[in-house]
Amino acid sequence: MSFGGLHTDHRAIVAVAAIVFFVLTLVMAVLPAVREQAFSTPTGARPRGHEEERGRRVYLREGCGFCHTQFVRDLPMDRPFGRPSRPGDYTLEDPPMLGTQRTGPDLADVGSRQPSEAWHLIHLYDPRAVVPQSVMPAYRWFFAEKDQAGPGDVVVPVPAGRAPRGKVIVAGPDAIEMVRYLLSLKQPKASP
Amino acid sequence: MRDPRLVAAPSTDAPTASVTFEYLAWATVWLLTGTTIGLIASIKLHWPEFLPFAWLSFGRVRPAHTNLVLFGWSSLVLVGVSLYVVSRTSRAPLWSPRLTRIALWLWNLALFGGLVTLLTGVNRGPQEYREWVWPLAVILAAAVVMAGYVAYRTVAARTLPEVYVSNWYILGGFCYLPILYVTSYLPFYQTGLGNTVVQGYYMHNAMGMWFTQLALGVSYYAIPLLLGRPVYSYALGVLGFWTNLLFYPLIGAHHFIFSPTAWWLQSTAILFSVGMMVPVWAGTGNLLLTFKGSSGAVRRSYALPFFVTGLIGYGLSSTQGTIEAFRSANIYWHFTNFTVGHSHATMYGFIAFIAWGAVYGLVPRLTGREPNPLAVGVHFWLALVGVLTYVISISVAGVLQGFAWVSGQSFIASVIAAEPMWLWRTIGGLLMVGSHVVFAVNVWAMRPQRVVAPAPSPDVVRIPA
Numbered sequence: 001m002s003f004g005g006l007h008t009d010h011r012a013i014v015a016v017a018a019i020v021f022f023v024l025t026l027v028m029a030v031l032p033a034v035r036e037q038a039f040s041t042p043t044g045a046r047p048r049g050h051e052e053e054r055g056r057r058v059y060l061r062e063g064c065g066f067c068h069t070q071f072v073r074d075l076p077m078d079r080p081f082g083r084p085s086r087p088g089d090y091t092l093e094d095p096p097m098l099g100t101q102r103t104g105p106d107l108a109d110v111g112s113r114q115p116s117e118a119w120h121l122i123h124l125y126d127p128r129a130v131v132p133q134s135v136m137p138a139y140r141w142f143f144a145e146k147d148q149a150g151p152g153d154v155v156v157p158v159p160a161g162r163a164p165r166g167k168v169i170v171a172g173p174d175a176i177e178m179v180r181y182l183l184s185l186k187q188p189k190a191s192p
Numbered sequence: 193m194r195d196p197r198l199v200a201a202p203s204t205d206a207p208t209a210s211v212t213f214e215y216l217a218w219a220t221v222w223l224l225t226g227t228t229i230g231l232i233a234s235i236k237l238h239w240p241e242f243l244p245f246a247w248l249s250f251g252r253v254r255p256a257h258t259n260l261v262l263f264g265w266s267s268l269v270l271v272g273v274s275l276y277v278v279s280r281t282s283r284a285p286l287w288s289p290r291l292t293r294i295a296l297w298l299w300n301l302a303l304f305g306g307l308v309t310l311l312t313g314v315n316r317g318p319q320e321y322r323e324w325v326w327p328l329a330v331i332l333a334a335a336v337v338m339a340g341y342v343a344y345r346t347v348a349a350r351t352l353p354e355v356y357v358s359n360w361y362i363l364g365g366f367c368y369l370p371i372l373y374v375t376s377y378l379p380f381y382q383t384g385l386g387n388t389v390v391q392g393y394y395m396h397n398a399m400g401m402w403f404t405q406l407a408l409g410v411s412y413y414a415i416p417l418l419l420g421r422p423v424y425s426y427a428l429g430v431l432g433f434w435t436n437l438l439f440y441p442l443i444g445a446h447h448f449i450f451s452p453t454a455w456w457l458q459s460t461a462i463l464f465s466v467g468m469m470v471p472v473w474a475g476t477g478n479l480l481l482t483f484k485g486s487s488g489a490v491r492r493s494y495a496l497p498f499f500v501t502g503l504i505g506y507g508l509s510s511t512q513g514t515i516e517a518f519r520s521a522n523i524y525w526h527f528t529n530f531t532v533g534h535s536h537a538t539m540y541g542f543i544a545f546i547a548w549g550a551v552y553g554l555v556p557r558l559t560g561r562e563p564n565p566l567a568v569g570v571h572f573w574l575a576l577v578g579v580l581t582y583v584i585s586i587s588v589a590g591v592l593q594g595f596a597w598v599s600g601q602s603f604i605a606s607v608i609a610a611e612p613m614w615l616w617r618t619i620g621g622l623l624m625v626g627s628h629v630v631f632a633v634n635v636w637a638m639r640p641q642r643v644v645a646p647a648p649s650p651d652v653v654r655i656p657a
Contacts, residue, residue: 007430010347010355010363017360017437018367021401024441025375029393032457033386040384063251065318073450075523077597087452091384095317098388098451102527102593103237105603128240133608135237141246 036087043088044188048181055181058174062139069099070108070185082109082187089187104136111186120179121156121171129162142175207289208279209558213640215272215296216551220635222264222303223628230257231621237614247311255323256310262321262398263332264303266543268296270406271339273550274362276558277413278343281358282350287342295338302332319387320395322376333373340366357429358413364433365405372397389453392461393444399538400440407502407546408432408475414553415482415499419489424481428474436471439464446517449526465517468510476507494568498549501576505541512537524598529610530590533583540579540624548575548631555638563634571630578623585616 006012048056059065074084085108090096114120119130125143127134145167149155154171163169171179233253235242246252279286286292305328309315315323322329343366347359376394416423423429445453445461480503483490490496512534515521525531548571556562589610596606 007355008353010344010350010359013355013360014344014363014367017364018371020437021368021441022371024438025371025393028441028444028457028460029390030375030381032454033381033389036389036453037381037384037386060315060317061313062249063254063313063315063318066251066254069527071451075450077523077600080603085452087385089452090388093387094383095319095387095391096384097318098448099318100320100447100527100531101529103529103607131604133604133611135240135607135611135614137236137240137249137251138244139249140244 040087040091042091043086045089045092047092048184051177051180052184053181054173055177055179055184058142058178059181064107065097065099067101067103067136069102069106070096071098072106072108072187078106080113081106082112085187104134107182107185109185109187111183115183117179117183118157120182121154121175122158124175124178125156125158125169126162129159139175139178142172142178144170144172146170205285208276208286210640211286211289211292211296212272212276212558213555213638214293215268215275216555216635217639218296218300219265219267219269219272219547220628220632222260222268224625224632225307226257226260226264227621227625227628229253229260231618231625233257234614234618234621238611238618246313252311252313255315255318255320256307258321259306259310259323260303261539262403263299263306266403266539266547268299269547269551270403270410270543273410273547273554274365274406275339275343275346276554277358277410278346278362281356281413282347282352284346284349284351287345287349291338292342295335295342298331298335298338302328302335305331319391321398322391322394326377329373329377333370336366336369336373340370356413357423357426357433358409360430360433361405361409361412364437365402365409368397368401368405372401385451385453388448388451389445389457392447392453393441396444396447397441400436403539403543404436404440404506407506407543410550411479411499411503411546414495414550415479418493418496418499418553419482419486421482421486424478424484428478432471432474432478435467435474439467439471443468443517446522449517449519449522462517462519465514468514472507472510476503476510479503493553494563494565494572495549495553497572498545498552501572502542502545502549505537505545509534509537509541524594525590528590528593529586529613530594533587533590536579536586537583540575541583545575548572551635551638555635559638559640561638561641563637567630567634567637571627571634574623574627574630578620578627581620581623582617583620585613585620589613589617 006016070085072078072081072083072085078084085098089108090098123130123136124139126138127136128138143156145164146153147167149168149170154176156169156171156175158169232243232248233250236250236253275286275292302324306324309325309328310323314325316325317323324332340363343359343362347355347363372394376390382390412423412429442464443461445457446465449458449462451458480500483496483500490500516525516530516534552563552568592609592613593606596609597603
């Protein structure tokens with residue numbers, strides 16, 4: 001049995017396989033990616049401010065994107081999360097965080113859906129204080145427990161019984177920047 | 193060619209034997225580490241206050257788990273076994289055991305660096321299986337290229353004219369992974385949705401153009417060897433190789449269906465996800481038909497049941513993947529835990545079982561030592577019951593999530609619906625990790641010996657360590 005002489009020529013097998021895969025990689029990944037990038041115009045999102053950008057880095061560091069998508073599909077079940085996502089929503093994102101798992105809700109438009117800074121701070125400190133059935137990690141390392149607040153401290157209004165008795169919970173820079181980032185996640189009105 | 197007379201293959205030289213075993217031993221270390229971390233992640237979903245430390249929070253252990261089991265356990269065990277297969281089917285010693293060992297240590301360095309950086313929050317964001325920062329990626333790529341070069345030179349030095357089909361798959365895998373890895377890390381076309389297009393391509397091809405290649409390559413050697421008969425159809429094996437190469441790279445975009453990426457890309461991906469049934473069932477059918485009339489051999493062997501399970505896992509889980517790609521099914525299953533069930537059905541039900549079959553089938557021929565058959569049986573049943581419990585419970589969780597969303601309930605309803613299943617998933621995971629401890633004991637029992645010992649079967653040669 002002969003397969004075009006390939007079966008006795010290891011060089012030919014490797015060369016054909018590598019070239020075919022390389023060409024398919026160009027056609028199915030690299031060139032479509034170049035095209036998406038070239039034809040994508042931002043939907044009017046303003047560039048992030050300094051604190052918001054630092055907050056995005058905290059979001060990346062903690063791997064929030066493994067449970068929260070930022071990707072609204074044009075499906076009825078996605079309506080509560082905002083309007084369907086458009087290519088321009090991601091133009092300035094590096095990396096874009098569309099995501100593959102929705103263990104927690106989508107955050108593409110969370111800044112519009114939940115604009116309260118206090119809610120987000122409590123939620124980050126103790127998710128179950130505001131959503132009893134939540135399984136989100138409590139990001140305690142974003143916060144400091146103090147006997148009393150100092151000047152300029154952002155005190156988190158944690159409900160009674162959810163923080164150590166006699167302590168105040170003060171938001172650290174990670175918490176404040178993360179909330180700035182979350183509040184900046186607002187879908188700009190898409191022009192038709 | 194059709195009867196490679198692999199049973200009568202000449203002896204493996206001692207350096208080939210010992211370096212192969214080192215790969216398997218390190219793979220086992222990463223298996224234990226990676227799956228223990230996976231278990232921690234699983235527990236956190238029904239017990240969120242478990243181990244509440246920053247470096248063990250869910251968002252950090254999740255990528256640590258996936259990267260360790262993919263690039264640590266699955267890659268190292270398959271590379272180790274593959275290099276042995278390349279050497280035996282070429283009737284030539286491994287081209288450079290020294291370079292092979294250097295590749296292993298670079299590999300371990302990248303894995304260790306990856307573990308530490310991911311747990312401390314140093315990553316490239318949630319870009320699945322390419323979360324490592326680029327210096328670690330460079331080290332891993334160098335290791336893959338080195339090991340691949342050793343495989344290539346060993347085949348080039350073969351003492352028979354034909355290149356056995358195992359080596360097509362193995363050399364193919366070693367070509368594809370570096371191409372894939374480099375194109376997925378180059379930044380020039382990856383801002384905005386360009387990144388998403390590459391992400392779909394990368395995370396999909398990392399499976400089928402690497403793990404599937406090596407697992408099938410190993411199977412095409414080990415199954416005929418253990419059964420003492422040639423593969424059912426050599427031509428089907430070659431057909432599977434080419435159709436996998438032509439179809440598989442076209443389907444990565446099915447991970448982002450209904451996304452704002454190009455619609456033609458998504459439709460092409462769905463179409464060829466159906467096309468993938470050709471290589472999948474060519475491979476599964478061909479290798480399972482090789483067993484025809486050998487049920488006695490399967491009962492007597494402790495390695496063959498792993499292969500049978502792995503092959504059934506390959507066929508079923510790949511078919512599941514095709515169904516998931518349809519837009520109508522994707523509506524219910526996308527974003528849910530059903531995807532997690534699919535990835536464990538493939539990487540565990542297929543890849544890990546094939547790897548274990550190869551280890552139990554080939555290592556005793558390599559080192560002259562056999563594990564306790566009872567312990568292998570314990571490993572098999574713990575792993576099988578564990579992965580079935582895992583996949584069934586997490587798939588049910590996915591279906592419940594999907595129904596909760598489609599029925600328009602508030603989001604938390606999907607969490608409440610899935611939570612009992614997350615507990616069952618942890619129980620399955622516990623059995624799986626338990627089976628890995630037994631496997632580690634068995635690997636230790638098969639370690640190369642320091643003195644020449646009697647061979648357990650006629651085709652095993654005496655090898656000093």
